[in-house]
Amino acid sequence: MSTTANTRAPDLTDQLRIWVDGTVYSDPSLARVSAVDHGLVVGDGVFEALKVTADGPFTLQRHLDRLTRSSRAIGLPDPDHGLIREAIAAVLEDRTFVDGKVRITYTGGPGPLGSHAAFGPPTLVVAADGRILARPSAAVVTTPWTRNEKGALAGVKSTSYGENVRSLAYAHERDASEAILLNTASHVCEVTGSNIFFVYGSEIITPPLSAGPLAGITRDLVLQWCDVTEANLSLTEAQAADEVFLTSSLRDVQAVHRWDEVQFSADPVGPRTRQVAELFAHRSAETPEP
Ligand SMILES: Cc1ncc(COP(=O)(O)O)c(C=O)c1O
Structure with missing residues (x-):
């Protein structure tokens, strides 16, 4: 067994799928949000990362519940769990990997160039990709x-x-x-x-x-x-x-x-x-x- 430090996460693969506003993209440069998105400008957003196995997403409900708790903690409206589930199903449709990950990012949406609250509506991005299993x-x-x-x-x-x-x-x-x-x-x-x-x-x-x-x-x-x-x-x-x-x-x-x-x-x-x-x-x- 190797004990060499696993210092690099694998790069994005060609199995990457990104959902933005109801459309699934495989080219990340086409999956876009506003340049004044408050998540981008001041980090006003929350996220979840969960694993996907042969059985699909693992502990999704727990992750959705934590996303809601995190949103409330930073003053964002409650995320729409139904919409997120639809987006996850869309990015995992026809997946070619068994072990993968899903990343849910939820931000205040378009906002000012400073720390005042975002104007909204909130931005939701859901991405899925294959993953290499962690070292022991x-x-x-x-x-x-x-x-x-x-x-x-x-x-x-x-x-x-x-x-x-x-x-x-x-x-x-x-x-x-x-x-x-x-x-x-x-x-x-x-x-x-x-x-x-x-x-x-x-x-x-x-x-x-x-x-x-x-x-x-x-x-x-x-x-x-x-x-x-x-x-x-x-x-x-x-x-x-x-x-x-x-x-x-x-x-x-x-x-x-x-x-x-x-x-x-x-x-x-x-x-x-x-x-x-x-x-x-x-x-x-x-x-x-x-
Ligand atoms: C700072 C931090 N602590 C702990 C964890 C582990 O949390 P979980 O088991 O829900 O993935 C994470 C996960 O990304 C994290 O970012």
Whole structure:
């Protein structure tokens, strides 16, 4: 098994399909929104990313519900779940891939060249593409920047992901594929695109939502299916774990084999992480809406 850092997401493929305003495009340069879209101008938007398997989209209802919660948190009108489902069906029609992803982007729509509210109507873009499955383990680094667990966007899946882009680039520059963010209390919060779990013997710990992470849907399922305690940990405490793993919709459960200078075990995937990953795979194969 390779433990080389998976530092590059695959490029868009020729299986990409993008829905804008009722039309599906396969050429992204033709799928357009306004140049004064408030999502583009100030990042006034929310999004979801979910996996597609042979059975179709996984946990779609949970993602739609979180999109609504994120929209309310930043003051956008509730998104139309029926329309989004139609758009997803349209971009997945005649798909040639088995494993894929869907990205839903929902913004304030056309607006001013500043931070006053968008004029609307909101913009909805739904894209689907094939995907390469995540590696079983990842190397991660701690970023020098802080996640503000008391900020207006804490826990909101907003399109204002500039900090995440910068943090991920920081990780890539250090031959790692993910970056760990601490919060203002110096507790471990989350990763740029994942939640984080720590294994100490038979105990599994993850940061509570009050620490500022996104309420990950994969995190939620792991909490539902496994015995997990929510607790705040300092960097030193977290790096003293026997095993560490990440969760997200597009990586499921992924072991961490190296964190900064700390190597976790001879086997890149520790035994407890392997159990959780197998249980997750088994339970999520039972139904697409667990
Ligand atoms: C910042 C952040 N934390 C956690 C997650 C994991 O959430 P989920 O399991 O819902 O994909 C994501 C997913 O993209 C994320 O962007």
